Amino acid sequence: MKNDNSLKSWLTDLNLDHPLVIGGPCSAETEDQVLKIAHELKNSDVSAFRAGIWKPRTRPGNFEGVGAIGLKWLKKVKEQTGLLTATEVANANHCKLALDADIDILWIGARSTVSPFIVQEIADALKGTDKIVLIKNPVNPDLDLWLGGIERLYKSEIKKLGVIHRGFSTSGKSQYRNNPEWQIAIELQNKFPDLPIICDPSHICGRRDLIFDISQRALDLNFDGLMVESHNDPDNAWSDAKQQITPETLIQFMKDWKIRELTTTEENYQNDLKNLRAKIDVIDQSLLDLLRDRMQVAEDIGELKKSKNVAVLQNKRWNEILGKMILDGQERKLSEEFILRIFKAIHQESINHQQNIYKN
Numbered sequence: 001m002k003n004d005n006s007l008k009s010w011l012t013d014l015n016l017d018h019p020l021v022i023g024g025p026c027s028a029e030t031e032d033q034v035l036k037i038a039h040e041l042k043n044s045d046v047s048a049f050r051a052g053i054w055k056p057r058t059r060p061g062n063f064e065g066v067g068a069i070g071l072k073w074l075k076k077v078k079e080q081t082g083l084l085t086a087t088e089v090a091n092a093n094h095c096k097l098a099l100d101a102d103i104d105i106l107w108i109g110a111r112s113t114v115s116p117f118i119v120q121e122i123a124d125a126l127k128g129t130d131k132i133v134l135i136k137n138p139v140n141p142d143l144d145l146w147l148g149g150i151e152r153l154y155k156s157e158i159k160k161l162g163v164i165h166r167g168f169s170t171s172g173k174s175q176y177r178n179n180p181e182w183q184i185a186i187e188l189q190n191k192f193p194d195l196p197i198i199c200d201p202s203h204i205c206g207r208r209d210l211i212f213d214i215s216q217r218a219l220d221l222n223f224d225g226l227m228v229e230s231h232n233d234p235d236n237a238w239s240d241a242k243q244q245i246t247p248e249t250l251i252q253f254m255k256d257w258k259i260r261e262l263t264t265t266e267e268n269y270q271n272d273l274k275n276l277r278a279k280i281d282v283i284d285q286s287l288l289d290l291l292r293d294r295m296q297v298a299e300d301i302g303e304l305k306k307s308k309n310v311a312v313l314q315n316k317r318w319n320e321i322l323g324k325m326i327l328d329g330q331e332r333k334l335s336e337e338f339i340l341r342i343f344k345a346i347h348q349e350s351i352n353h354q355q356n357i358y359k360n
């Protein structure tokens, strides 16, 4: 897929002076519930109303959505409030029904993005549509799978495309339901700067007390919008109760979020930024020099071990180093996660250098 600056035009055409906000419940439950929430959101910065009517649930037996009848309720939302409407589609039949019901925004859920067959089926069913189609990241942290999904839709001549970052499953411990792994979303943004990117803090957080901060983080990273689950009675929602907030809270959040400028031409700012970036460049060069020196010492150790026929990897010492580095890192306000990542990478590079010596 080429970079294509027409990708952003559907968003520009909305003519907003703030990020795009999509609000509404995880699931449409009843006609009353849907209309009540929509009316509470209509006179705010919310532009589009979301509600899932076909719900992909991890385990069977949970509420799986009201089905096609919900499309009628969404139609009423559009007629009564003027909000755009949005729902998840997960197969060709959903697409057909949603297009017939004139839904404005169709999104592909994380559990569908993992399956190239399903994404292709949806891309074929939506071929050439002028509706907005958003694709969530796959459940697993795999940028290629996400890109593959975008490419399938783009090849199907769907031009009003965008992506939704909703975090990724992880087997490690995390305070989030789905770990944000911001670097994956940033990499996608760098590859396709014109593709609108929306953050879904609700499915990242899984709990309502973290939603404000994660949304602010996304705005700080220049995301184009947010999709936030909101419900008139969050605690009694039929799905995702813990992560939903009231329309009132969402409206307050929209007032409190700080919207950053992409840049400014103000002279002081430009000078300060230039100086600070110059400092970063100098520090980065020093880091590279230090890493080079460290590898040189690792090679000397490799020579020594080889001369005595000792194994490259010394697990006991490595575990001791790592434990100490985590503590030393804490004193320097560096997180355990960061220390582990960086020292594991450095250690691996040292082993590679030493193994080369053993080969020679």
Ligand code: PEP
Residues within 6 Å of the ligand: 026, 052, 056, 108, 109, 110, 111, 136, 166, 203
């Ligand atoms: C949803 O948006 O309600 C949903 C099911 O999300 P996800 O596909 O991100 O799990």
Ligand code: MN
Residues within 6 Å of the ligand: 026, 027, 229, 239, 240
């Ligand atoms: Mn949900």
